Amino acid sequence: MQLKQKEEMGEVLNEVDFQQLKIENAQFLERIDERNQDLLQLKLTTGDTLQVLNCYKKRLQNTMVESTHLAREISVRNDILQRIELETEQVEQERAKAESINKKLRKQLSDYRVPDVLEYVQEKMEQEELEKNVRTWERKVEIVEVNVRYIWPINTK
The missing domain is CATH 1.20.5 (Single alpha-helices involved in coiled-coils or other helix-helix interfaces)
Known part of the structure; x- marks a missing residue:
């Protein structure tokens, strides 16, 4: 079919x-x-x-x-x-x-500049001389002051 x-x-x-x-x-x-x-x-x-x-x-x-x-x-x-x-x-x-x-x-x-030895010694001596003079003057001033305190009042009376 x-x-x-x-x-x-x-x-x-x-x-x-x-x-x-x-x-x-x-x-x-x-x-x-x-x-x-x-x-x-x-x-x-x-x-x-x-x-x-x-x-x-x-x-x-x-x-x-x-x-x-x-x-x-x-x-x-x-x-x-x-x-x-x-x-x-x-x-x-x-x-x-x-x-x-x-x-x-x-x-x-x-x-x-370093000074010469001689110059240094001389300067040192001068310095010591001046210091000695200063001490001397200071001592003299002390003496005068002491005298002025004790003597001056007596003289003014």
Whole structure:
């Protein structure tokens, strides 16, 4: 009954048509196999590419960590350098002050004149003579003051 309906509709397959369909089916299966081989090759290539990509990502991550570490290191070293420069300026100023004081003292030392021994002895003798005279005069003043206290009131009576 189905064959009759198909014959009426013209859908009955002839032997030639069936052979033609087998050939086309074989060709399509061949193309599918080729495409599957291409797909497998692409999957292998994709896997290799992903491995390389992951390797590069890991290297990039390590490089970024190292870059951050080096940036901090550079910052610390710049701070140290600035402190050293400030200390160098301070030391240079202190050195300049010490040098000027040293020059001043050297000038004083070069201008200093030590008297001759004979001159020194003579000056020392004069100083002792003057001190002796001062003591003598102070003694005389004390005597006069004592006399004035005791004698003066008597004479005024």
